[in-house]
Amino acid sequence: MPTLRINGQSHLIDAPDDMPLLWALRDMVGLTGTKFGCGIAQCGACTVHLDGKAVRSCLLPIGSIGNQAITTIEAIGDTATGAKVQKAWLDIEVVQCGYCQSGQIMAATALLNATPKPDDNDIDAAMAGNICRCGTYVRIRQAIKNAAVSA
Amino acid sequence: MKRLLLAVLAVIVIAGAGLGVWLVAIPGPTAFAKGATVALADYRAANPTGVPTELASADLVARGEYLTHAADCFACHTAKGGKAYAGGLAFNLPGMGTLYSTNITPDRATGIGNYTDQQFIDAVRRGVRADGQHLYPAMSYAAYTYMTDTDALAIKAYLFSLPPVAAPAVDNKMAFPFNQRWLMAFWNAAYNANAVYRPNPSQSPEWNRGAYLAEALGHCGECHTPRNPAFALDNRDKFAGTITAGWRAYNITPDPTSGLGAWSDTDLATYLSTGHAEGHGGAAGPMGEASDNSLSYLTQPDIHALMVYLRSIPATSGGLPQVTLAPAPASYRQGVTPDANPRGAAIFASACASCHSWTGVSSLSKYATLTGDRAINDPSAMNVAQAVIHGVQRKIDGKAVFMPSFGAAYSNDEIAAVANYVTARFGAEGAALKASDVAKLKDQSE
Incomplete structure (x- = not known):
């Protein structure tokens, strides 16, 4: 029964250690902004941050997280980079259906934290595992570049 | 001239005899160990056969279940997705044909429900089935021959406790002369010891x-x-x-x-x-x-x-490099970079990195860590390519461990590229697989 630090608050999670984080977030803590896509770390819809790094919450056992800080889409706007990424997203209206976009924003924010001025190769390496069935990739790439410039 | 011919003939005969001896005079599986062996009845230390002491007083079926697992009858006698022990798993033997494993459930019509104890022992330990025909050595009777009759019959008792499954044997597709089962008598004479395990009192x-x-x-x-x-x-x-x-x-x-x-x-x-x-x-x-x-x-x-x-096995060296224990750098720009293999790196970024991480040490699951793995450090990348093709479906400590299969999602060329990239980035030495190699691996493992 681990205690998780989610968006700055501690939550005692009454669940076995091998339960994936995504279930704890959505069904137990009520943070439903993080989406279930494929369930096998292949699509990126469930991306959250662990100490600022992007991870797929659908396969991450809650027992392996320890004291690392979990950040979800609900709180990413409270960080400087996250706020810039969200604004860049809105400015050029990246979103179409939106299902994958919380994961896209989390992945893009982690990228900009690690690499403030990413080139196309950096964007490919960081974002290739986040799939968008509406095909908004062109706008995602542009929004990341805009957010980097506004830094 | 005649003398030369005789000399040549002599060399051929001697070489032939040498080859024959080399082919047949294979040491037994435990011959490497120092000390003489004794008959099981003459061995005075703890009985090496049978079930562990915890199960010593268990009933025959429970003992048989343990031994059936230990002998892994399931592996060959269960087809992929098929009923347990109902047979039908294919063995592709290049140049010879295809064999199918048989139904060893107690079904009387299609399984072994009519086997007597002696018939079962003969099949398991001698490779002779109930109708007197020889089994192929794909059935590992040359190993099971070291089993005691008691243990073989415990296995029979367990198998006979299972529900019978009606599953007719699939006809083997063996080319001549391999379709001649009687020829196995010669193979058995050379390679089946046909003797129960002999303990070695010099060993513990x-x-x-x-x-x-x-x-x-x-x-x-x-x-x-x-x-x-x-x-x-x-x-x-x-x-x-x-x-x-x-x-x-x-x-x-x-x-x-x-x-x-x-x-x-x-x-x-x-x-x-x-x-x-x-x-x-x-x-x-x-x-x-x-x-x-x-x-x-x-x-x-x-x-x-x-x-x-x-x-205690004599060490055999060579063939594989030292395993690399250090993780790769966290950034894709360091270590083995995409320039070396852009296609492999792009596939890794889109399909693999989210679980295996750019370091090779998974941020999600210890079971997904590539660093230190023998297969990743095998420059043939054979098992890496197979894992990509077939995925991984395991159960560890009762929990599912899973990697998706990519054999249908990516072309042979793409599978080769990603296998070459990951062996270079995370292992001792990058592989040089080609699409044609991947095609062959697919043929062999189907």
Whole structure:
């Protein structure tokens, strides 16, 4: 029964250690902004941050997280980079259906934290595992570049 | 002139005889160990056969269940997605044809429900089925022959306790002369010892138990020992590793570089009983099945006995490089960069990195860590490509361990590219697989 630090608050999670984080977030803590896509770390819809790094919450056992800080889409706007990424997203209206976009924003924010001025190769390496069935990739790439410039 | 011809003839005869001796005079599976063996009845230490002491007073079916798992009958006698022990698994033997395993459920019409005790013993230990015809040595009776009749009959009792499944045998597709079953009599004369395990009093009781588990029941050598041209296990290279059904069974001798010599006892015991050890990666493919269906059922004392036995095998060196234990850099721009193999790196970024991480040490699951894995450090990338093609479906400590299969999602060219990239980035040496190699691996493992 681990205690998780989610968006700055501690939550005692009454669940076995091998339960994936995504279930704890959505069904137990009520943070439903993080989406279930494929369930096998292949699509990126469930991306959250662990100490600022992007991870797929659908396969991450809650027992392996320890004291690392979990950040979800609900709180990413409270960080400087996250706020810039969200604004860049809105400015050029990246979103179409939106299902994958919380994961896209989390992945893009982690990228900009690690690499403030990413080139196309950096964007490919960081974002290739986040799939968008509406095909908004062109706008995602542009929004990341805009957010980097506004830094 | 005549003299020269005679000399040439003599050389041919001597070489032929030498080849014949080399082919047939293969040492027994435990002949490497110092000390003379004795008949089981004359052995005074703890009985190396049968079930562990915990099960000594269990009923016959429970004892048989343990031994059936230890002998891993399930592995061959269950088709993919088929009913347990109902047979139908295909063995593709290049150049010879295809064999199918048989139904060993107690169904009277299509299984072994009519087998008498003696008929069952003859099939398991001598390779002769109820109608007197010879089995092919794909059935590992040359290993099971070391089993006691008591243990064989316990296995029979367990199999006969299972529900009968009506599953008619699939006809073998063997080319001439391999479709002539009577020819196996010659193979048996040369290669089936046809004798119960003989303990070695110079070795510890634990060693003897390990030998019985490895040779009479677990038949490790059937995958891990190279075969001679007559398809018999060549114990001169015992457990040195070889290729079976398109997967590499690795060197399990105590060689520190290519084998298990550098593994701690804890790691080796953990791997044997779960099919995974941190820092060494996990089993997939046929060894994953051996772990899930057989080794994971063994008691800890039996696992330890197996380890003691493995540690005593003469080391065989060569063939594989030292495993790289250091993780790759966190950034894709460092270490082996995409320039070397842009296609492989792009596939890794989109399909693999989110689980395996750019370091090779998974941020999600210890079971997804590539760093230190033997397969990642095998420059043939054979098992890496197979894992990509087939995925991994394991059960470790009762929990599912899963990697999706990509064999239908990516082309052979793409699978080769990503296998070459990951072996270079995370392993000792990058592979140079081509699409045609991947096509061959697919053929062998289907």
